[in-house]
Amino acid sequence: MMSTQVMTKLTEYLEENEQEALDFLKSIVNTDSFSYDKVGVNNVASKIMGLLDSKGIPYAVRENEEFGNHIIATIKGSKDGKILLMGHMDTVHPDGTTKERPFSVEGNLLRGPGVSDMKAGLVTMIYAATALKEFAAKDLCDIEILFTPEEEIGSPISRAVIEERAKDALAVFNLEAGRPDGSVVTARKGSAHLKIEIEGKASHSGAFIENGISANDELALKMIKIKELMKNDKDVTVNIGIIKGGVSNNMVSPHATATIHSGFWKTEDFDELYKGIEEIVNTSYIPGTKSTLSGGVSILPMEYNDGIAHLYEIVKKSAQEMSLNITEQKTKGAADAGFASSIGIPTICAMGPVGGNWHAVDEYMELNTFLPRMELLMRSVLSFSKSID
Missing domain, CATH: 3.30.70.360 (Alpha-Beta Plaits)
Structure with missing residues (x-):
């Protein structure tokens, strides 16, 4: 078990940086990043690289001719092996959409193109990983964070990159949005x-x-x-x-x-x-x-297997420690998680903040899930790392 003192530092870090994380989310939601708009996707990538620099997280950039770039960030742990976190920077919304309906707050709902599919997930994995780097590195295996440019059109160039980065991972967390009922995804079409x-x-x-x-x-x-x-x-x-x-x-x-x-x-x-x-x-x-x-x-489909079942139990136990009731579901929408799971790597999808109405004008993210899902990812990564012999 993680000491209470360390866990307190981890959660306090997330709480203290929540507004900063929300401000960054607003910034990238208000940056158009249509899959076919290389410049727009790279504008989001540039903002992400600036945040990684500010957090002291090293990264490599893979430039692409037709689509936006890939970013591969790494946090070194003290244990063998690595956990891969991943998410896509592109959206289905053409250039100019953010001017028509920019980031906004309506009570508990955050609005804006791509706010939960999946720019909130990108922010979540950066801040969760940063907290772990600062206060729990000795209990971690390596964490790798992969940002991809064209998931919304089927990841024509990212499939090979995902399979390359996932093949030696012990587990993969994909930060697509949590389902409207709060569940994570353990099987996808x-x-x-x-x-x-x-x-x-x-x-x-x-x-x-x-x-x-x-x-x-x-x-x-x-x-x-x-x-x-x-x-x-x-x-x-x-x-x-x-x-x-x-x-x-x-x-x-x-x-x-x-x-x-x-x-x-x-x-x-x-x-x-x-x-x-x-x-x-x-x-x-x-x-x-x-x-x-x-x-x-x-x-590729994300087919349910024993490895996914084991990883889900770690996520569920982590949620219980937070007094969260997390369930699992199959979902018909395809996602990059299928590439990782198809090569036999335990994978959980939809670890991001809860949202819905993706690709529509009324897409939303639930504000009161932003910090809890960040903590859930942080606890799940840490718990999985500590379970490694």
């Missing part, structure tokens, strides 16, 4: 993004319709058959997202495209779905059309 492209043949749709080959018609037939592949018993979902086709109203469509999103609990379930979609795409229901299928799995 994976997600896949696919695209169908169809070529037909243009012709005048009045005088020479018989000479045309409609890509739009072919796409419509394929869409109906693809939707029939949904597996309700396994909760494998299929959503047709963006549909484009044709040139003008009096021309038989020479080309058409559609995007597909799928959510799934197990990778093998998606593999089965993909084979079915592939067969439909490779079949020409209208002779003369040609179709191609691209894309695949973006984020």
